[in-house]
Amino acid sequence: MRASVLLSTLAMALVAHATSLTGPRTLVLLDNLDETDTYLDLWTDLEDRDYNVTLHDVSSPIDLSKNDQRLFDNLIILSPKMKDYPQGMSAKSVVGFVADGGNIIIAGSPELGNTLRELSREFDVEFDSRFTTVLDHFNYDQDLGKEKHDAIVVDPTTHMAKFDAIVPLEKVPGPVLFRGIAHYANPSNSLLTPILWAPQESYSWESVNLGESADQDPTISGKDISLVSVMQARNNARIAFLGSTEMLSDTFFSASAKRSGEDGVVSGNRKFIEELTKWTFQEKSALDVVAVEHHKVGEEEAPAHYRIKDNMTYSIYIAEYHDGEWHPFSADDVQLELIMLDPYVRKTLDQLPLDDQSTLGIFTTTLQLPDQYGVFKFTVNYKRPGLTYIESVTTVGIHPFRHDQYPRFISQAKPYYTSAASMGVGLLIFSFVYLWGGLESSAKSTKKE
Known part of the structure; x- marks a missing residue:
């Protein structure tokens, strides 16, 4: 057994040459390749960690697997407007990609289409209605959310799950900026874990009707609004759901988070996304x-x-x-x-x-x-x-015990042993008395008669 432990350890050391356990091949789906420059810092961070990033337009055909073998190890979907899957892809193939051990990041926006909505439902995640956005009139950023109060500042010390295995709090240097759509993670699904949620004053509302008076209550508000959630399937494949593509953009990576009346601090988006992608692509935990x-x-x-x-x-x-x-x-x-x-x-x-x-x-x-x-x-x-x-x-x-392995005498059975012994002794005494105890007197009385 000791030899097998050493051989297993050696095999692990040989496998660990890659940053990710699942592999470095990463496919990124974009609505349009013109959006590539929006996420330059993200591509740089991934390539610095030895990932082979393939940028792909949703209008061009692409396959996730061939001959029952994955062509990619990780999938990042940054195409919330996507109406149809690229030729060669389908909801079934994406779910099969997860079932085969692939990892996925799905990022949405207020313009999220039905294609990604239906895909998210496969994993028990429900995004809010189209053209809705998360608003907060108290925790909005003074620069990015000055006009509509739709770029909110989220304090990770109070609104982030305390799971060091996923995103350690000490690794996030400042508040996280978010502008996007709310989603709801089914609490009865034990595989789903909300990681970042909205402040208590936040609510989800139609972004196209902000100037009109409200005629009904928001469908979701406060901490019920999940901003980032993760899921680990039973085969240990990992999926991350983000309500904002802008969270991953260069603008939010380098922005200064500044609430009303507060001094600006560097946003924690870049480190937050770095730790989230490390976990999702199985670089840790x-x-x-x-x-x-x-x-x-x-x-x-x-x-x-x-x-x-x-x-x-x-x-x-x-x-x-x-x-x-x-x-x-x-x-x-x-x-x-x-x-x-x-x-x-x-x-x-x-x-x-x-x-x-x-x-x-x-x-x-x-x-x-x-x-x-x-x-x-x-x-x-x-x-x-x-x-x-x-x-x-x-x-x-x-x-069980063999017949010759049971104890000869059981201490709990002493009353039964005593009873059996007393019965034996009594039988001997009775037999002796009956057979020989009255023999002479009986013979004398017979002769006299």
């Missing part, structure tokens, strides 16, 4: 089970089967990928379950101390197997927001 060990206490090799009530030791080796390298994973909530239809044992694993040369997090525990024989599964099912899912299952057999 990716876990891998390198090896699993189990054996009886005092032994080193895994037995062919266990016996009920055996004391056994279970260990699992987990690594985490970030910064282009594998590192030991650290956590205090990794649990082991012994399952036969239902869990019989659930126990939290202890992590062994890490050293400077360690590349694996080792989690272990010692426990007594249940007094139940059958086929059990040693299962580690670890699912946390932002981290790739771990589900390690090891099937083992647990046998």
